[in-house]
Amino acid sequence: MDSSSNEVVLDLSPLLKLYRNGHVERLSGCDVVPPSFDPTTNVESKDVTISKENNISARIFIPKLNNHDPIQTQKLPLLVYFHGGGFCIQTPFSQKYHKFLNSIVSQTNVIAVSVHYRRAPEHPLPIAYQDSWESLKWVASHINGNGSDEWINRYADFEKVFFSGDSAGANIAHHMGIRVGTEGLQGVNLEGIVLVHSYFWGAERIGSEAEKSEHLGLLENLWRFVCPTTIGSDDPLINPEKDPNLGKLGCKKVLICVAEKDLLKDRGWYYKELLHKIGWGGVVEIVETKGEDHVFHLFNPNCDNAFSLLNQITSFITNSG
Known part of the structure; x- marks a missing residue:
């Protein structure tokens, strides 16, 4: 050999x-943890196949319902979540994401669909975007109550839909929001998107990026690795400033979450500036977590700052509409 x-x-x-x-x-x-009923959060989960042909699946989370709970007759806001991991690692089935979705579903009282898109390098970008859009069309197929998943049929309120994700998943959530705005998703009212530590980049250094030169190479090499057909760091897929459709973002509200020590922090702040600059008509909120780094809430979910971040996301979703 x-x-x-x-x-x-x-x-x-x-x-x-x-x-x-x-x-x-x-x-x-x-790592993979099975779907389950989580007694700590009172959230139940299950796995579903979205496309057998393309190997797209999801884990669905719902607050535990019982015969004495009035929520049985109520519709729940619907959260579609896209996991991070640089477009090349992680799944909705890992312990970190399973735990985080349990927490967010419990606290916000939503039904959540955590999407498992195909990953690079075996499936380079733009495949993850295509899979995510196919997943959204699958979710939308339940609008009349005759989709393939009974939880979504019975409990999803398509007038109150949110997209969210962290890192690469936030990038995907952003692009899915733009696609809703440019193509539409019939029957779905996208109230807002929550972008946590978004993986955005650009050829021109902004803010404190130039001071962290030792990490710049990894970000740029990673992007070219997961998207080999890219034109570079100013590709509209990674740099929202270069996207002519940015102003067509198809939601009413955006929550941007950044972390003080995260190299990508300034991109989050710049995203807010861009939405204002182009005259996008929605409401933009931004929160910065002091003393923390990239996706800290997944690695240390029981710290005070992680609970605070969860509360900020919960407030954004529950106070929308």
């Missing part, structure tokens, strides 16, 4: 390593 086949040709630690023989070693986000 040629030992060179085991040579690492691209090291994108802490995400993954690519070997000369084509093997992809994902360094995190490979």
Whole structure:
């Protein structure tokens, strides 16, 4: 056997390593926890197939309902969530995302669909965007109560729909919001999107980015790795400033969450500026968590700042509409 086949040709630690023989070693986000009833949050979950042909699936979360609960006859706001992981690691089935969705569903009293899109490099971008849009069309197929999933048929309120995601998932949520605005999603009223530590970038340095040069290469190499057909860091897929459709974002409210120590923080603030600059007609809120880094709430979900972030997201969703 040629030992060179085991040579690492691209090291994108802490995400993954690519070997000369084509093997992809994902360094995190490979764990899987089964769907379940979680007694701590009183949330139940199950897994569904969206497209067998394209291997798209989701984990659905719902507050536990019982015969004595008046919520049985009520519709619930619907949250569609897109996980992060640089478009190449993590799934809705990992412990971190399962726990986070349990918490957010319990606190906001929503039904949530956590999407499992195909990941790079086996499935390079724009496949994740295509899968996410297919997932949204699948969700929308339940509007008349005759979709394939009974939870969504019975409990989803399509007048109160939210998209959210973290990091790469926030990037996806943003693009799905634009696609709703440009193409429409019949029967779905997108109230708002929640973008947590969004993976946006650009060729021109802004804010404090130039001071963190040791991390710039990873971000730029990662983008070219997951999207090999890209024109670079000013691709509209990664740089909202270059997207002529930004002003068509198809929701009424946006919550942007940033973290003080996150390299991507300034991109979140700039996104807010861009929406104001182009005259987008909705309401933009932004919250910054002091002393924390990228997606800290997933790695340390029981810290005070994670609870505070969860409360801010909950307030945004429950006070909308």
